[in-house]
Amino acid sequence: MAQSNLYSRVLGTGSYLPPDRVTNQDLADRLAKQGVETSDEWIVARTGIHARHFASPDQTTSDLALIASQNAIEAAGIDPQSIDLIIVATSTPDFVFPSTACLLQNKLGIKNNGAAFDVQAVCSGFAYGVATADAFIRSGANRTALVIGAETFSRILDFNDRTTCVLFGDGAGAVILQASEEPGVLASALHADGSYSDILCTPGNVNRGAIAGSAFLHMDGQAVFKLAVNVLEKVAVEALDKAKLTPEDIDWLIPHQANIRIMQSTCRKLRLPQERMVVTVGEHGNTSAASIPLAFDVAVRDGRIQRGQNVLIEGVGGGFTWGASVIRY
Template structure:
């Protein structure tokens, strides 16, 4: 039984925040941001626009691309760090809005690695026969967690959502999710975290990050996860057609590519126009490359991410 990716969809808020606009709010400049991150702009959710709203729009596009309807979905997983409410799950709101009346819906929290963790989780449900068709979503209104006076973090992040439809198929051939690899090391939780939460301060808190330390961990762990996902599938990394990384920082993307000898023209990069959208970044980049025709059916795609926790992982998929 193989989890086949039938369709991809994404949504970005209409509000675009440029580096020049940010420079009016915090001590920074377009040149400073571009040189250190590669980011030129990011999308920001409108007032009253919730994480579930972004997830719903992305999900509808993914369902349309997959040729599936609400009645086909029996599992919804939303990877998010910015849920609408402490509870119930944002996935429950998505389920209701899409008029899905069956199956299970829940949130998953692994920060920027969330979509990879959610994909691995859905794949296990489908492989075990516990669901037939899954909607896997990464959605964030990460701008709501930012300290707009901290130029080390506020310049990095944006909002958005991406979604994929997975279906269990016994006759998929070589298509589908081939291997996944996920890991967490809680000893490094202080490198990237939010300084608030219901059981600690009863406030949401703001993002705090030790950037240089995260950069070093990212290049090492992401490279290792990619190699492990390929090893589990007995596939050479040279055989991968496209690499779709978490869009954290162009320097991290370049560092991983150099470490593994990956040609830059095989790496999908949207960080310049999306910024870091946390759990949404991988499906957003995937959909961008599918929509512009770079990624084609039958090609081998390796996705990866690292986030707070620290968490990291990779997924190898043949579309």
Template sequence: MTRRAVIKGVGSALPKRRVDNAELAAQVDTTDEWIVERTGIRARYIAGEGETTATLATDACRKALSHAGLQASDIDLIVLATATPDQTFPSSATKVQALLGIGDAIAFDVHAVCTGFLYALSVADAMVRAGNANRALVIGAETFSRILDWEDRTTCVLFGDGAGAVVLEAQDGGERGILATRLHADGRHNEMLYVDGGPSTTGTVGKLRMKGREVFRHAVVNLADVLGEVLTAAGLTVADVDWVVPHQANARIIDATARKLGLSPERVVLTVDRHANTSAASVPLALDVAVQDGRIKPGDCVVLEAMGGGFTWGAAAVRF
């Protein structure tokens, strides 16, 4: 009998402060029209004092546990995807573990930038399938506002902070669960999207740098390819897909990828307009929005996909 990891609950969390394009335009040489035309973004949330990657992640986990009807003590694995941890070490996953009051569990971070949640989901899925865990929290959480150059209008308008989480539970038999995952990386493209600092190089946190046009071109090709790969691995076709939940980086990338695959825009979840790019948090955050508003229902076939710095990219096919 096949053992699968089933998504039992979803949750998300955003900082208190919402910053729309008009407010940003008062601080940076930009306009609402310029941002919307190029990205589709209308607002983002910025973490304030006392709000960190771990606190946002913990809030998202509490909501996901409530949605699943479980207690924190039921969890034996925590995998947190982030590029903006609270500390260099220990992992932010262990901070979430402590904040949730979990005395003993496997807990660690995964770092694959915007693809981080897909990497974390794949790792947790493998551990559940192998019998190393029965119930897992898989989280994407970021405070990208703290690594932005607020004088660079080409990057600071694109990102926001937030967290999303899912609860996985082992299930023997049935059609539900994570059907297939596919992951990739190509480190030759480091200079296209990176942070210019780190403990081993500059001894500083650094700021985000990006060559937007090149990233756009690679994203459309890579995302379309990996979505096709994961559908083949799961024995599905595009016609079988009820919903695609893509990384929320840029509305134009999402639209171009959908067109390349022949996907109807009505089957693609879009939240980048209200949350901006929240890196590893964007896929679970968008997933939570679509589950909570009733679009994604039990039995639906959902494909999650993302691409980020590295380059990294990946996808997962899930039966809800």
């Protein structure tokens, strides 16, 4: 039975970006060799992205998640063995199975201590993961959760398609949530509509040892943009209503870092000053499920996000999925 006075609080955050930083000019030079034209000006004007990071060939999603998790564990000041729930949000797992969460649990040296599983909600994955971990903790089933968003999206990009390959990058972000009598995650709202599954997808699967369908990301950019700006405002307001707060009560907005125009539109609709939005898309690109926790960690470590402040996270991604959480940090 849920304990009414029990909350889940963020104890620590962590992140990791692979060392290979790829600027727009680097990418344009690479694409030119394949006969694909783009430029720094073209990419920045449409997305706000200046650079992104790509994992090296020998780096897996769980490798990125490991370093982000270790940084979060260190920031939280906890013993890794106290973690009794691991949730990894990813669309680019190491394997079909076992889950990336189980691989991460092993790399962290955590032995037989609670559940570990992946969440697949694409760019909304971290919001889904936070809401899930919060529910487990509030129910009394778990006490300390590690929630990670980690991606190696560079592996599923078609570098002949300039409308998608310039958008995405690799990285990982993590938070430690722990049971507390002090308010932490105040409210969450999650949604999905599978009728939009075709506008953003990687429509391939493994069949008898081969890829059936396409293993590359496909996106209808205009359809995604239109849907995203509509649902992000609504889910943000829904989460705020559940928390009995208004946009004026929010100190920091951390949206999914997909496209600066989508982010700015959401901020305007919520009537929040642009200065209260955490923006990392320029340096990170779209890292899918990793984008929110990466931005969260950046703003915590540079001192913008302070204890006691209200943080609104929100994401939208393929599925189509969207979600938001209000967090008192």
